[in-house]
Amino acid sequence: MNQINRKTPAAQSCPICGKPVDPEFKPFCSKRCADLDLHRWLSGVYTIPTKDDEDEDGERPAEAEAGDK
Ligand SMILES: [Zn+2]
Numbered sequence: 001m002n003q004i005n006r007k008t009p010a011a012q013s014c015p016i017c018g019k020p021v022d023p024e025f026k027p028f029c030s031k032r033c034a035d036l037d038l039h040r041w042l043s044g045v046y047t048i049p050t051k052d053d054e055d056e057d058g059e060r061p062a063e064a065e066a067g068d069k
Contacts, residue, residue, distance in 0.1 A: 012021040014029035016036050021029055028034040 012027060013019065014021055014027070014033050016028060016033035019029035019033075021027055025031055025034050028037060
């Protein structure tokens with residue numbers, strides 16, 4: 001069952017600077033690049049507008065439960 005993840009090549013390149021990846025800082029080449037990506041990722045996440053499903057604001061069938069008792 002360990003043939004599933006065989007797609008990943010041994011020699012990857014850092015997504016930040018393109019250098020060979022260091023297994024210790026996978027998938028980056030160094031801690032610096034890992035930190036860089038983390039900061040980039042964090043700031044990106046909070047600025048990217050996400051599509052919120054408005055399902056929760058729909059009708060609430062549970063309201064009928066508060067009937068007479
Ligand atoms: Zn790098």
